[in-house]
Amino acid sequence: MSEFLPFTKPYIDEAAIAAVGEVLRSGWITSGPKVQAFEKALSEYFGGRPVRTFNSGTCTMEIALRIAGIGAGDEVITTPISWVATSNVIIEVGATPVFADIDPVTRNIDLDKVEAAITPRTKAIIPVDLSGLPVDRDRLYAIAAKHKLRVVEDAAQALGSLWHGKRIGSFGDFVSFSFQANKNLTTTEGGCLVLNNEDEARLAEKYRLQGVTRTGFDGMDVDVLGGKFNMTDVAAVIGLHQLLQLDAITARRHELARHYFGSFGAAFEQLGGVQLPLHDFENTNWHMFEIVLPEGVKRADFMAKMKERHHIGCGVHYPPIHLFKMYRERGFKEGMFPVAEEVGRRIVTLPLFPKMSEADVERVVEAVKSLCPASAG
């Protein structure tokens, strides 16, 4: 039996491990010079925009909403197909999440449905670039401008993605990234927020650390309610190292995704079998390779057989948020977002990470084909 192939694996090399060792020996292990250097490097990467780092990609979005002054009585529109963090942060700041259904091809929020969901109480949109495939930024910002809405881009999965040649994060309103272990760049846990100006950046620093401002040697004041969201130097040094490798990581992901398309073959999809992701080699960073199973194949059975028979790990990204108990208790129910519900029932993430081989891709495709005969759809 072949070795177990997980659906993802962080890319950590000996140089990153050595760099962590150095920080641990240095005597300064929490937020310090490495965090500052990482923020500077990220800001350069994003074309000079202000960037602040945090200990998760969840708090970055919560803090962006707070900076935008969004709270009780406000509505924020987002997608039902995301990690639940995306809508939890809306509730966390006291606002109301409003979902708009997804587009079945991109699996991202459908911008027509966003426009239809706007009310006088709508204050912001949180789009998600699922698998790293960007939401149409031209259309998104046209809608935001027309209705005077803030945007918090949940680009957690989209570091290294482009929108027609421009890096995601280098333009737009707030842009949030996650450096959680499964993301294309990881700091074990962490995240960063790209901001519009230095005033927002100063406010982000306060929300990040208990609302504290320091002056001189002994001056300290607190004027907003902040939390404890700072990144450590141990984490930042991993990020600094990974940022240097990001282009190579993205290029490798593109190669593997191309190999997936080639191995599945054009005929496979047309026979009514598995729905492959959008064939995009311009914009996405190929954070994930997600397929939608044919109607006749039960996902739990498929995943169990992939694991037990073929030693291949799969993921589910994601079940629809509005059908979770806490959201049902807020009035959401089955039938409200039919595309998201259908995709959420049948979507599966196949293995894709830089260190896997072309032979691994072929092994996955063979296994999928054996479990999803093209006639099943």
Ligand SMILES: *Cc1c(COP(=O)(O)O)cnc(C)c1O
């Ligand atoms: C990973 C992820 C988050 C949350 O990031 P954390 O760093 O785990 O807090 C939010 N949204 C999406 C789409 C993600 O993939």
